Structures are given as C-alpha cells and as structure tokens.
Amino acid sequence: MPEPNVRDGADSDYESDSASEDSSLGNNEKIKTRRPGDNAFRQQRLKAYNPVFTSRTVIPILISIAVVFIPLGAAMWYASHVVQDFAIDYSQCQNLASADYWSEIPANYTTYNFRNANDSFVAVWKLDTDESQPFEDQQAVCKIQFNVPQTLKAPIYFFYRLNNFYANHRRFVKSFSEDQIEGKAASENDIKNTVGQNCQPLSTDENGMKIYPCGLIANSLFNDTFTPTLTAVNGTSNDYVMTDEGIAWATDKNRFKKTTYNYTEIVPPPNWYKSFPNGYNATNVPDISTWYQFQNWMHASGLPNFNKLALRNDHDALEQGTYEISIGLHFPVLPYNGNKYVYISQRSAIGGKNIFLGVSWIAGGGVCLILGLTLLIVNFIHPRKTGDVNLLSWNREKILQDEKEEASSDSGLATGVEKIPQQH
DSSP: OOOTTSOTTTTGGGOOTTOOBOGGGTOOOBOOOOOOOSSTTTTTOOOOOOOOOOHHHHHHHHHHHHHHHHHHHHHHHHHHHTOOEEEEEOTTHHHHSOSSSOEEOOGGGEEEEOSSTTOOOOEEEEEEEOTTOSSGGGOEEEEEEEEESSOBOSOEEEEEEEESOOOOOHHHHTBSOHHHHTTOOOOHHHHHHOTTOBOTTSSBOTTSOEESSOSHHHHTOOOOEEOSEEEEETTOOOOEEOBOTTOSOGGGGGTOOOOOOOGGGEEOOGGGTTTSTTOOOTTTSOOTTSOHHHHHHTSOOSSSSEEEEEEEESSOOBOSEEEEEEEEOOOOOGGGTOEEEEEEEOOBTTBSSOOHHHHHHHHHHHHHHHHHHHHHHHHHHSOOOOOOGGGSHHHHHHHHHHHHHHHHHHHHHHHHHHHHHHHO
C-alpha cells in the first residue's frame, strides 16, 4: 500500500525510477516516494570540466590577455585620436547674438579637436530674420561663421546634438504606430489600443481625427533647419555642399513607406501646426519614405546626450578656410535646460571620435599585465607548493573506482592461480 503521507495521483510526478517493492507485505505494488531517480542527471553526477588554476596556467593566461588587449586598445585609441571634429553650441544665439553685427561666440560654447594642437578655432554669430515664416516666433535665424584651420578629408558628417533631452522614457519610446510607419491606413483602434506599441496619448485630436504620424516621438520632432551648403566667406574660394541622402539607416527603406491615408482622414501632430497651419491637403502630406531626418528621429536615443546625422559629404574634402551656415531656430531647448549644437566630424575605422573603447581595452590589458607580473614575481620569490590534485573530490571518485577495479582484477587472478593446481 502507498505511504500514508503521499497523495494518490497528485504526487505521481515524484515517483522514483528506483522504487522498490514492498516484499514485507508480500505484494508487488511499487512504493511511491519523493526520492529522485538514481541516475546521473537527477543525482548531479554528469560529467563536467573542472579546471584547476595554478600559477603555471594563470600567469600565462593573464600575460596573453595583456599582449592582445593593450595593442588593440592602443590601435582603437589612435583611430579615435586622429579624427578631427568641432562643435558649436548655439542654444543662446537669440539671447547673446546681435542683429547688427558679428560677435565672437564665447569659448565655452565651442569644442574642437584638430591634429595640430596649435590650431585655433574661431566662430562668430549674428541674429537674422526669415520673413517668409508666417509665425513671428519662427522667424529667428542664427548665422554662424567658423574657420577650418586645416583641410579635413572626406567623408564629412554634419550632426545636430541635443543635451539633456531624455528620450528614453518608456511612455515616450512606445508612443508610435508601426502600421503608420509602414504606410498602412491604421484604424483608430489600432493606433490607440495596440498592446505595448500605440500612439497614446496622441492618437486623435479633439475632433476624433487620426493624427499622422501619431505618437509622442513624432510630435517632438527636432525641427531646426540647416542650409545644406556651407557658404565660403572671407576669401575662401569654394562652397561646401552636403546632402541628406544616405543619412538614414540602410534598413529604414524597408520600414518607412508613403502613407495610404487620404488627407481628409488625418491631421498633423499638435507641435507641427506651425509647419501645417491649415492642416493637410492633397499636396503637403509628408512622405516619410524620403524624409530621412524624420527616420533618424524616430530611432529614440537611450541617453540624454546624443547626435543625429543631418547632412553628409562622402567624397569632397572640407578645405581650409572660413564658412557660414544659417540655422532656422524652431526647436526650444532652454525651457528644459537643454542645449543644441552643430557638430561636424570625420570618421575612423571604428566610428567617430570616442576614446572610451580604446582606453577600456588598454586599462583591461594593463590590469591583466600587472596581475600577471605580480604573480610571476611572487611565485619566484616565495613559491607555494601546489596542492595534490588527486585529493579533489572528482579525482578521488575516479581513483577509488580504479582501486576497486584493480582489487577485483587481482582477486580474479588470485582465484585463477589457486584453481590451477586443483585441476592437476
């Protein structure tokens, strides 16, 4: 009979593979038990590799890691070091720049890295007005002139940079419609109620019209404008022309599609009303399949300080000289204590200018080298006797098994020797 503290059926999963028969009761029923089956898996006797670290193995490993990491880290650091770039913070242009004359941008608003440490970087700005803008608060234009002290080889990348813009809030990151991005005429239910990926709280307007493109990410689109040409001034001979072709991810062309909505079904996001004061019509619905800056913006950054590629030139060097760029000031950053920059940079084999990767590899290799040399010196000066690995539990089991087999073999041989005379 089953044990009284074991329920029939409920504990059948615990029946042991090695259940014994109750011979004392004279029946053949198996006794149910919670004891795991007597096999290698359930008893945790599977074969495993158990390395034993000794000075003979640890020291060569540490030094080998150092030999690999330090040169690679140095190469990464050098690749980043030779990248030349400069950034200009124009957040305070409306407050500090004059509309009557050019004034020098304060030094703490510019950063630069050129190969020649003696090269100086000077930038000036001036406030202008764009009368073509229908709204007065959108008419401000920041004109910036800057000198390039030496020729920068192609490719040249033009970024805008935002600081203190937290785009990694969960509600913000999830607030978009993948159906709309793929060009589908998503229903109101789809853009409102899709689990884990909907446009709330910006799905429809107060009249129930669907917002396109909907969601918080699209609504907060960075909308400062940049002239695609760096105009040569102060004796510099040639303008430098850039393009927005190729600034988006290569895979985005398979994701972002022209919408199939009719313009009568949709309205612009709330923050776009100054760009579309009369809403959409038959000709002005944005085609996101060719709007590359929008595609880049829809990839929300995980950190509050980030760059977004706006323009590029893959073929022409940026010659030494002075250039001018005009920036339409539309995106507010001062209300949330943020900053916005123009950032122009070259590229290396491992990307832009960032020494972190190289320094981290050098530091990791250096730590391994120090530890390896320290252990080597200690081992020479005061060597420690290595323990007997035969005393390790997994080795003792094997030794005991070998001893049993050897004893069994010796016993068999001895029995055979005794029987030989008896046969005679």
